[in-house]
Amino acid sequence: MFKIGGKIELELTDNQMTYQYTSKIVDYKHDHLHIQFPLNQTTQKTSVLHDGTMLQAYYYADGQIYKFITEVTGKDYQTNLPLMLLKVPDQARIQKVQRRDFVRVDAAVDVAVHPAYQEKQPFTTISTDISGGGLAAILPAGHELYQGDKVVCWCVLRLNNGNPSYVKANGEIKRLFCDDRTNHQKASIHFLNVSPSDQQKIIQFCFDRERYYRQMK
Structure with a gap:
């Protein structure tokens, strides 16, 4: 090992x-x-x-x-x-x-979302939380996504060294909902296929962020 x-x-x-x-x-x-x-x-x-x-x-x-x-x-x-x-x-x-144990952290990560269907327009947004298994992202007005749609997400992670790290994840829209606190429309995206190296970067980012939050308490 x-x-x-x-x-x-x-x-x-x-x-x-x-x-x-x-x-x-x-x-x-x-x-x-x-x-x-x-x-x-x-x-x-x-x-x-x-x-x-x-x-x-x-x-x-x-x-x-x-x-x-x-x-x-x-x-x-x-x-x-x-x-x-x-x-x-x-x-x-x-x-x-285990996958179900992936740490999910609140984080505003820059995300470019590309729908699998070319007739649907890609857009850029930010996440509200992320884990090694998926993320939740704010949806722009007039978006064309539906539950079950397949998407490709490009995420920009800022690791502890301050340098940006770019990761790609193929995912599926699991849920569309309205955040009652902010009134934002959001999508819950489940990662279906992520390269081991990119998933490791996401996990690393989440653990770093969790430790930071823990130290701030």
């Missing part, structure tokens, strides 16, 4: 504060991941975590996300690049985030 060069994210909770780190896997042997010293996502500085530190780990592979609890068990200074060792739990303790 673990691949050399794969990305891993770590969460440390200390005194009700949560700190996020990212790193890359350099080696995997003897039930331990050997990773680069992690980068603190707030300070953008390399961090040295003490042995015995317990962490929530997220690992992304083939468009899927896995999570597990791990412990820092040591350091390896024998290589040119200092490494940190993480204990990998039994397979039964590694959770695969």
